[in-house]
Amino acid sequence: MSTVVHHTTVVTADAGRRVLTDAALAVEGDRIIDLGPAEEVLARHPDAERIAGRGKVVMPGFANCHTHFTLTLNRGIQEDFSFPSTLRFPRAAADYLHPEEREVFAQLGALEAIRSGTTAAFEIGRNLDGYADALAECGIRIVLGETAADLDQPKAAREHVFEFNEARGEAGLERIEALHASHHGAGDGRISVAVAAHAPEAVSPRLLRRLRDLAERLDTIATVHLNQSWWEVEAVRDTRGVLPAEYLFQQDFLWPRLVAGHCRCMGTREVALLGRSRAWVSFNAAIAARRGYSPRIADLAAAGSPIAMGSDNMAEDMVEVMRTGLFMERVRTGDGERPTPDDVLQWATANGHRALGLEESGSLEVGKQADFIIVDTRRAHLVPAMRFVSAFVHQGQGRDVESMMVGGRWVMRDGQVVTMDEDRTVRDAERIARRAWRQLLEDYPEVPFPVHLDTAEPVWAGE
Numbered sequence: 293m294s295t296v297v298h299h300t301t302v303v304t305a306d307a308g309r310r311v312l313t314d315a316a317l318a319v320e321g322d323r324i325i326d327l328g329p330a331e332e333v334l335a336r337h338p339d340a341e342r343i344a345g346r347g348k349v350v351m352p353g354f355a356n357c358h359t360h361f362t363l364t365l366n367r368g369i370q371e372d373f374s375f376p377s378t379l380r381f382p383r384a385a386a387d388y389l390h391p392e393e394r395e396v397f398a399q400l401g402a403l404e405a406i407r408s409g410t411t412a413a414f415e416i417g418r419n420l421d422g423y424a425d426a427l428a429e430c431g432i433r434i435v436l437g438e439t440a441a442d443l444d445q446p447k448a449a450r451e452h453v454f455e456f457n458e459a460r461g462e463a464g465l466e467r468i469e470a471l472h473a474s475h476h477g478a479g480d481g482r483i484s485v486a487v488a489a490h491a492p493e494a495v496s497p498r499l500l501r502r503l504r505d506l507a508e509r510l511d512t513i514a515t516v517h518l519n520q521s522w523w524e525v526e527a528v529r530d531t532r533g534v535l536p537a538e539y540l541f542q543q544d545f546l547w548p549r550l551v552a553g554h555c556r557c558m559g560t561r562e563v564a565l566l567g568r569s570r571a572w573v574s575f576n577a578a579i580a581a582r583r584g585y586s587p588r589i590a591d592l593a594a595a596g597s598p599i600a601m602g603s604d605n606m607a608e609d610m611v612e613v614m615r616t617g618l619f620m621e622r623v624r625t626g627d628g629e630r631p632t633p634d635d636v637l638q639w640a641t642a643n644g645h646r647a648l649g650l651e652e653s654g655s656l657e658v659g660k661q662a663d664f665i666i667v668d669t670r671r672a673h674l675v676p677a678m679r680f681v682s683a684f685v686h687q688g689q690g691r692d693v694e695s696m697m698v699g700g701r702w703v704m705r706d707g708q709v710v711t712m713d714e715d716r717t718v719r720d721a722e723r724i725a726r727r728a729w730r731q732l733l734e735d736y737p738e739v740p741f742p743v744h745l746d747t748a749e750p751v752w753a754g755e
């Protein structure tokens with residue numbers, strides 16, 4: 293059975309950045325099998341299910357190249373306390389979650405991602421096996437970046453003392469191998485497993501080399517948080533005598549299959565080194581703006597780094613990430629014309645998928661995977677839609693996405709997410725988050741917390 297979306301606008305995000313009007317896109321199985329003028333495509337597929345596309349736009353879904361779904365638990369709180377966080381609790385709210393409760397926040401993140409048009413996400417963190425199955429069921433493509441580090445991180449944060457422990461690093465390597473064995477290729481191939489080094493200050497030269505070797509052996513991509521804060525820059529200078537990107541270069545940890553997240557506190561020499569390596573930069577614009585940072589994206593791109601985008605903590609909305617990224621770069625460079633909306637859309641779609649090793653998704657072309665979203669343009673903030681990409685990057689909202697297909701299967705259709713129980717996930721998340729934060733605040737009444745949290749049991753989200 294094939295499906296044709298017809299008489300619609302198709303934003304291809306292909307190499308020529310073509311936008312086709314009065315077009316149709318045909319899908320069979322997991323693939324795009326036809327694309328072109330509507331009447332011609334319909335004539336070639338007379339028996340296909342027809343979906344009327346007038347007033348709508350079909351475009352590739354977004355690839356979120358750096359996120360932590362479960363940190364949705366901290367939404368509305370940690371956005372306002374900088375990085376590293378100025379909140380000094382000895383534990384995190386996440387420590388108060390049972391394993392099945394942690395799964396709820398992974399689902400909440402995935403739900404928000406789907407609703408705002410993300411078809412592929414790089415989920416980075418520790419012990420991802422606890423919710424990998426739940427993510428496999430949500431229907432989008434997920435790269436699981438299981439994280440390794442050998443630094444005693446609490447001690448480093450507390451005392452600025454950097455102690456590395458070989459057994460801790462080995463345990464991380466074992467977790468990556470185990471997750472790869474159990475989940476790589478799961479969910480009909482939508483799940484893949486990658487190698488994640490936490491951050492330059494948290495990984496010794498020995499562990500960096502072991503992680504690079506593991507990525508080569510598993511034939512997978514890798515990631516690292518890079519030049520995220522001035523605290524990190526200072527820590528690496530103190531312990532290694534060089535800057536973070538220089539340290540990774542020295543340890544042969546910059547290569548084209550690495551996704552370097554953030555890249556915001558960087559010196560000129562580091563920009564050049566990273567660019568020459570052709571490692572990907574994940575421009576995590578919205579969180580960077582919240583933290584008061586603005587990475588030198590135009591310089592990184594000019595040096596040779598291909599650019600992708602990510603949301604990082606507490607939010608999964610790539611529409612917001614695209615717009616924030618465009619705004620930030622224009623303000624930073626004082627250039628009212630660049631980057632263009634088409635540049636930013638390419639970062640968030642085709643580039644992002646390539647960064648994640650998903651070469652068969654990210655643009656709408658015959659033979660590629662049927663991964664796309666349908667946006668309804670008949671809204672006050674999107675008309676006139678004569679130049680849709682610009683209108684969408686400047687004015688679009690995540691909620692404008694009404695349908696999503698991944699690998700030929702509907703994930704959301706006409707505003708309904710079909711792979712998850714949305715109502716239950718939202719209720720559970722509200723109730724559990726209030727309890728976890730309430731417990732944290734009760735356990736540490738002496739820790740300064742300069743905001744008021746309403747942690748009362750919410751009536752609407754009762755069990």
Ligand SMILES: [Zn+2]
Pocket residue numbers: 358359360517553604605
């Ligand atoms: Zn991160």
